Amino acid sequence: MEEKAKLSVEAEQGDKATILIVNGRVDGSSVGILESAVQEQINTGNKTLVFDFKDLSYISSAGLRALLIAARLTQKEGGKALFCALADHIAEIFEISGFNEILDIRATRAEALGSI
């Protein structure tokens, strides 16, 4: 089986937002890691989250659902969730599923931070 964890989420505290760098595969078996990382930020009062997807290799429908929940949670707290630096094949998943219409997607991290 796989030797290294297939998903890691690293948090970086910025001035206007917390950056979550998502590295690896988000699917049914790893989505819990992403969910708890989001919940941890919400619990500590960080309600504006920028998901940096430059190292995201795959996302399943279970992962998309987690992003949607993250967007709703941050909104409820009066903040927001942004998603940036999607690889082409990830952008395609967002486009096919229509999630690009309901999630705030930005080309780069700088653009995401600039929009806040």
Add this chain to the structure above:
Amino acid sequence: MGKSPTQVLVVDDEEDLELLVRQKFRRRIRDEDLKFLFAHNGKEALEVLGENPEVYLVLSDINMPVMDGLTLLSQLADSEKDIQAVIVSAYGDMKNIRTAMNRGAFDFLTKPIDFNDLEVTIEKGIKHVQALQRTLETRDRLVAVKQELDMAREVQMSFQPDALPANEHHDVKAVIIPAREVGGDLYDFFYIDESRIALVIADVSGKGVPAALFTTVTRALLRATASKDFSTPGECLTMVNDLLCENNPSCTFITLFFAVLDLQTGELSYSNAGHNPPRVLRADSRVEVVPKTGNIVLGIQPTHTYHNNQIQLAPDDTLFLYTDGITEAEDSKSVEFTESRLDERLAELSGASSERVLTEVVDAVQEFVGDAVQSDDITCLAARFLAPLSVHPS
């Protein structure tokens, strides 16, 4: 109503143990906390146990006519029921006591019996038996839950016929190869009226019973909407989406492609709610991607308008619907099957029956995956348009 009393069987050929028990426990017997049954040898004891399945604790003497206590112990050990026995023996009769313990006796008492010792031992036996009962009940409940899950899968599968009765106008078949858990894939096909058939494929986020329930509800809503106030697939999805969004706190969603094939004209009208773009396999071997309608998955965005689009099927063209269980199937090195492998395989299947298209695609995927574990449902549907239906003017 109180709970029924715990039952204990006392086996002794002499009267003294019975008298002792009746006297010692008279209050608890009267309060219906304990109930004692009596037998006078091993054989009688087995008969009493056979007639009283609620008895799990036996208090037995060793020396008795017809069948002695040690033989009774062996018989109990061989029975399917987990009956616990406390053996009563003469003081100092270590040989028999050892034999009894080796044959699975739970505890022993020595004669002359000490009242206090008797009560403590019986109490201990009852607690032990009750703990065993709870374990068994838990196990039975787990078995029942598993059976219910298996049944849920069977019910889910039984909703899905594997083919629409074929005729000279169409050849529609589908296949679903479920992963280990009750899955979230769905296909469906049905007549809307005598000249139009509905074709559906869908994939719900997540797995297990919640996913299965969501697909079942979606299917029912779609069928009801499509056959009642039918207008276009886009309008149907708009209605179904609003209904699914009404109460969906868990953010479960479903990707779904819904098409209606007009058998008179070969026109395919469709709407795509975030599902992988299906393919049209043309009679001349071209494989075309069915253009998107730019719509989001169902269940998330209320009042979203689902668009409608049309493409034309000619005789011997096949519409191929699939879920990502095909394109994202992985081999042991985590390489995906991908759309391009699917398109390559489809291109070789022009002119084939729907049955053959499905078999060949599934075989190709399974051969590619090899020994790797199938992690997602594999579902596909092939709908071949054969010849236009002519309408008889009424």
